[in-house]
Amino acid sequence: MLAVAGRHGPLLLCVAMLLGFAAPALAEAARPLIGLGVFVFTFGAFLKVPVATLGVHAGSLRTALAVLLWSTIAVPLLTFAFIRLVPLPATLEQATLLFALAPASSSAVAVAAMLGLNPGLALLVSLAATLLSPLYLPPLAAALVDPALRIDPAALSMRLAVITVGAAALAWLFRRAAPSCVGARPAAITGVSVLGLLLVTLGAMAGVRADVLAAPGEVAASFASALLTILALQALGAIAFAFLGRQRSLTIGLITGNRSIALVLAAGAPFFAARPDIERYLALCVIATFLLPAVSSWVLALANRPRNAAPAGRALSSRPGWRSPVSHAGTLALGIALGTLSSVLVMYPQSRPGPAELAAIDRLGGHAVLQRSLGPSPAYEHALSEYARALELHREALGRLWGEGVFASEAVLTYARLAVLAEQRGDALTALARYAGAAYFCDEAAPIECLPDLLRTLAATAAAPAGSRQAE
Secondary structure (H helix, E strand, C coil), X not given: CHHHHHHCHHHHHHHHHHHHHHCHHHHHHHHHHHHHHHHHHHHHHHHHCCHHHHHHHHCCHHHHHHHHHHHHXXXXXXXXXXXXXXXXXXXXXXXXXXXXXXXXXXXXXXXXXXXXXXXXXXXXXXXXXXXXXHHHHHHHHHHHHCCCCCCCHHHHHHHXXXXXXXXXXXXXXXXXXXXXXXXXXXXXXXXXXXXXHHXXXXXXXXXXXXXXXXXXXXXXXXHHHHHHHHHHHHHHHHHHCHHHCHHHHHHHHHHHHCECHHHHHHHCHHHHHCCHHHHHHHHHHHHHHHHHHHHHHHHCCCCCCCCCCCHHHHHHHCCCCCCCCCCXXXXXXXXXXXXHHHHHHHHCCCCCCCHHHHHHHHHHHHHHHHHHHHCCHHHHHHHHHHHHHXXXXXXXXXXXXXXXXXXXXXXXXXXXXXXXXXXXXXXXXHHHHHHHHHHHCCCCCCCCCCCHHHHHHHHHHXXXXXXXXXXX
């Protein structure tokens, strides 16, 4: 089964997309398992390319550093320069920048293996970019996209440690426990990563069918934009490094357009909860990324090209006289545990405020009340935005503390007030996004009818944020 998946990965990814569209319930069930899928394809990447052989695939340290700087720094800055020269809608600008800021994904390793490119180079660059992302992603996201996008470097590092280090350690143990299995079945090893990609693809399709039926034109435009963005970045990367030869330049192009979107969505969950259009665009980027291998395998005609050998890795994994104390069952059990932990960390960001955080939320609500009474509109809007972010960050805990209905009503009114303030300063796009944030909580806020006119009335006449009152 794994060998079949490894040989027919591009086709299976297309099948997963169709299945997720045809069976929305299945896609929704797979959505919480996206983190597990990320762990699985990362584990498969380390199985495919031993860490000890990464330098061989890169060619030279200078090449590896150049590709890393290109992927992590040059691509976001070039994207930023492009959107400053070419006017785009604000939502599309932010979404495109976030896509470019995301680190290179280890899913590129599986795609490179499927297309007969250089999976070792893809793993080296994606691994380095992912480990460095807590250093560059939070400041660049706040500076280039939106100051409201706050990413906690410590929390991001913890997720990455579990996924990357855990997957690498598990792959090392598996190679020790079953060296002959790893060395003799390259297609099956690729199939491990493909299974992870299938899970991520299926989960990314959650909600797509409903969006298509509700707004087919908007979804089609967003998907076309995502597809063009990925193709443009891939072409730019391949052209920029054409001097390295066809295989390496195409691999760098693949790395350039294959970004770790799930990581960005998890790290900035409160930001995206109030901006469903950006979240939808990034989800469509995931779908477009996994659709392209089927096209690339046909266009590039690489299916029959010999795969890169890794003699150093095979020698390491088949060292004579070494007996592993780790059984197959133990390795599998450890993998399931690490994968489950990865799923929890990626898809469910921490949301448990302690007494100090509850007091901070109370102060934010009181500050918003004060600014509404005494301060200018910009100060009130800023205070209200801070309060909304606190509500989003601790949604689950506050729902339990206040009650789901009370929390949802508070969130609806907070976003409605922000929408009214945006309308007053003539920012229609921000107002629309704020109303969308209010509508997101409407189903749980039973007493509130979420009609735009009524929301405006409520926002204008209701009391200011009641965080302190609700908490009591």
